[in-house]
Amino acid sequence: MRGEPSILHVDLDAMFAAVEQRDKVSLRGRPVVVGGVAGRGVVSTASYEARAFGVRSAMPMAQARRRCPPGTAYLSPRFAAYKRTSQVVMALLAEVTPLVEQVSIDEAYLDLTAGDHDLTPHGVTELGLRLKRDIADATGGVTGSIGAASSKLLAKIGSELRKPDGLTVVTPGEELTVLHPLPVGALGGVGPATEQRLHRAGVRSVGDLARIPLDDLVDWFGVAHGNGLFRLARAEDNRPVVSEREAKSVSAEETFDVDLADPARLNRELDLLAARVAGRLKAGGLTGRTVNIKVRHPDFTTVTRAVTRDQPTDDGRLVAQMARRLLAEVDTSGGVRLLGVGVSTLADFAQDDLFSTGLLDGFFTSLPEHFAGPASSPEHFAGPASSPEPVMSAAGEPDLGAAAVALAGGDAEAASGDESTSGDGSASGVTPAVGVAAPATGVAPIPVWRPGQDVLHDEHGAGWVWGSGLGRVTVRFEGPHTPPGPVRTFAVDDLRLHPADPPDWRLAP
DNA sequence: TCTGGGGTCCTAGGACCC
DNA sequence: TCTGGGGTCCTAGGACCC
Structure with a gap:
């Protein structure tokens, strides 16, 4: 275990709800519940005002409606907006240290030893306070809670202790004092099933857990989980902060x-599900050998079926064909509540092929971040779906243009499940989505324009980003509801932040 | 109007191989 | 006839996380 509180856990507070309240003044101070608003939806995030009424993540939306008073806002998620805010924050974190592990859209670990920092408790406290200020400034008021400690376990617990907008630095030596009074459920990896089993054994606090012999824990929970609990209860956690993980x-x-x-x-x-999966495989340059289906029956029992082929694929028709065969093995006569399709045993052959062709030489090196847009040669990119522009493709090779657009974020909405918002009639298609490459020091982040996805506004309407290069961005004035218009080029300097909505970019008049 | 969607990791049993 | 044993791959299910 480390001798300094050099691991940070940053967790944005009720992020989805906070973004909604930031973007719509009338929502501030009111209970806001974001999630599936119709049918069988559940709560993704409740604002702190809504939490006061007992609303929690994963609660059925119908139950949330029963708990909250009139005047509560129930909103479908706007993933593109959350992602924008997330990218702003992650860019800030990348300035602190190169070793950042993004856990989810609103959460990340930082290893401060990879940067040049004062790692005394005082130094880390100063850094945490500064980072919290920077996050709130850069996001237009979305706050984050930060925990700093000698391990991931304690850093995460630290960020929970003073939510929202809190900072907790656990000084080395203090770990067990912080940990042992907490309920066992506070440990990562202790969910409802584990908690129940522990309660039956009279274990309620982490301190109680620390008194249980290893043999018992292994008996109850298996080798991996039992050993994990034994160590976590003693604050033994040397999991490293890992920046890149393969899907x-x-x-x-x-x-x-x-x-x-x-x-x-x-x-x-x-x-349809197979096509979505295949599209995302292609976008990520991935192929997989195993096709899985998932069937949930009306009584919520869930079965899965899988087949593994010799050769990997990213072909939607093939995935669909295999999925259909698997579904034929399942009794669906009683009805199906949920259907799922997945591909696993992934290989990145497609990506390897792209690299080995040399076609991408210089492309990735020009990208400041893995999710950034193209920084050169915009003419090589397909535009919006209606683009007449052919995309280059070596004979028989994966379609570079499609891959490039996808890497540039073209599939981001599908990847984040944004289709669930399409039914609410909101103009999600004209929501600007700005990728952030690297923040200018201390001021507004620099946007990276993503062809076919980002939208710019001027006084006459909205236009799709067509391409972008150093210091300029081309815009085609063609939205989902407007006919194709001319492609115009603007200097990036002519773009400015719209005051009403920090991440929303407008063309200067 | 009971229980989303996208993931990760682990376990256990059977097949298969040496 | 009283049947080893380790390793790997595959499938199904479950717990957990955000």
Whole structure:
């Protein structure tokens, strides 16, 4: 274990709800519940005002509605907006240290030993306070809570202790004092099932857990989990902060508003799910050998089926065909509540092929971040879906243009499940989505324009970003509701932040 | 109007191989 | 006839996380 509190855990407070309250003044101070607002939806995030009424993440939305008073706002998620805010924050974190592990859209670990910092408790406290200020400034008021400690375990617990907008530095030597009074459920990896089992054994606090012999824990929970609990209860945690992780699977699933039993309809749904999965595989330059399906019955029992092929694929039709065969093995006569399709045992052959062709030489090196847009040769990129521009493709090779656009964020909305918002009639298609490459020191972040996804506004309407290069961005004035217009080029200097909405970019008049 | 969607990791049993 | 044993791959299910 480290001798300094050199691991930070940064957690944005009720992020989805906070972004909504930031973007809409009338929501501030009111209970806001973000999640699936219709049918079988659940709560993604509740604002602190809504939490006062007992609303929690993963609670059925119907239950949240029963708990909250009139005047509560129930909102579908706007993933593009959350992602923008997330990118602003992650860019800030990358300035602190190169070793950042993004855990989710609103959470990350930082290893401060990879940067040049004063690692005394005082120094880390100063850094945490500064970082909190920077986050709130850069996001237009979304706050984060920070924990600093000698391990991931304690850093995460630290960030929870004083939420929202809190900072806790656990000084080395103090770990067990902080840890042992907490309920066992506060440990990462202790969910409802583990907690129940521990309660039955009379274990309620982490301190109680620390008195249970290793053999008992292994008996109850298996080797891996038992050993894990034994160590965590003693604050023994040397998990490193890891910045890049390879994806292990890609999947898509859907819970239907009403249970489906018609086999033809189920097969069609399977095809759509397979196409979504394949699209995201292609976007990530991935292929996989195993196709999985998931079927949830009306009584919530869930079965999975899988087949593994010799050769990996990213072909949606092939995935669909395999999925249909698997579905035929499952009894669906009683109706289906949820259907899912996944691909695992991934290989990155497609990506390897792209690299080995040399076609991408110089492309990635020009990207400041893994999710940034193109920084050169905009003419090589396909524009919006309606683009007439052919994309280059070596014979028989994966489609570079498609991959490049996807890497530039073209599939970001599908990847984050944004389709769930498409039904609410909001103009999600014209929501600007700005990728952040690297923040200018101390001031507004520099946007990276993503062709086919980002939208710029001027007084006449919205236009898709067509391409971008150093110091300029081209915009085609063609939105989902407007006919194709001219492509115009603007200097980046002519773009400015719209005062009403920090991440929203406008063309200067 | 009970229970989303995208993931990760672990376990256990069977097949198969040496 | 009284049947080893380790390693790896595959499938199904479950717990957990955000």
